[in-house]
Amino acid sequence: MIDIHSHILPGIDDGALNMEEAVSMARIAVDEGIKKVIATPHHQNGKFFNNKQYILKKVKEFNDVLQSENIPLEILPGQEIRIYGSLLDDFEKGDILTLNHTNYLFVELPSGHVPRYTEQLLFEIQLKGMTPIIVHPERNAEMLKNPDKLLNLVKKGALTQLTAGSVTGNFGKKVQKFSMQLIESNSTHFIASDAHNTTTRSFHMRQSISKVYKEFGSQVVYYFQENAELLMRDQPVYKQEPSKIKCKKFLGIF
Ligand SMILES: [Fe+2]
Known part of the structure; x- marks a missing residue:
């Protein structure tokens, strides 16, 4: 198994x-059956700046440590980039890192809203030959309220990645339900851990697979696992035409 998003x-x-x-996180990943992890440190999120060269250096150092500790896990380079106006200028400057040097790029939206220029920037990223992947849309307050926003971006070529912990319910019932709706409506293409530590934000990959298997069956599990492989090899991933996200409204009796 490949985990395409981690800290x-x-x-x-x-x-x-x-x-x-x-190293403890690496051991947990191995226990969950993960063979490769893409390290995607935050970049430009207002707090952390980790440019391409720095990440590549850190990935090499960490792989050396894992090898010397005999931990069978390979770290691949990546970056989680908060959307910002000069993202593409910085790409030209060489600060931006795609996932495992492929044409897939992680884009993070602020948790509370979707900036106005999002659609235009995602379009321009695609004009450069890259495919933007919106990370954890299920945890974005505006997407939750208005799923059509996400549907529109997916229809225009963006891919999306769910957090394993959202699927398992670690971020609450609302986020879990929305995650299921995104799977059901073909609006999401990857599940990844976004693991930050060994305690409050661990991997939950195996658990999320069990949940997907239970709710949607083995084909959907295969779809997510295969897409992570295809991404890593810079090949086109599986996707289907997304459908409108159904938000069931209940008529209450008062
Ligand atoms: Fe992340």
Whole structure:
């Protein structure tokens, strides 16, 4: 299994505090059946700046440690980029890192809203030959309120990634329900851990697979696992035409 989103690199963002915690996270990943993890440190989120060269250096250092500890896990480079106006200028400057040097790029929206320029920027990213992947849309307050916003971006070529912990209910019932609706409506293409530590924000990958299997069957499990593989190899991923997200309204008797 491949996990395409994690904060496993030690001491560079709000993920693993130090090498000890990073190694513990790696051991948990291996226990869950994960073979490769894409390290995606925060970049430009107002607090953390981790440019391409710095991440590549840290990935190499951490892989060396894992090898010396005989932990069978490979770390691949990536970056979680908060959407910002000069993202593409910085890409030209060489600060931006795609996922495992492919044409797939992680884009994070602020948790409370969807900036006005999102659609235009996602379009421009695609003009550069890259495919933007919106990370954890299920945890965005505006998307939750207005799923058509997400549907529109997916129809225009963006992919999306759910958090394993959202699928398992770790972020609450509302987020879990929305995650299920996103799967059902073909509006999401990946499930990844977004693991930050070994306690409050661990991997939950195996548990999320069980939940998807229970709710949607083995084909959907295969779809998510295969898409992570295809992404890693820079190949086109599976996707289907998204349908409108049904929000069931209940008529109450008062
Ligand atoms: Fe993240």
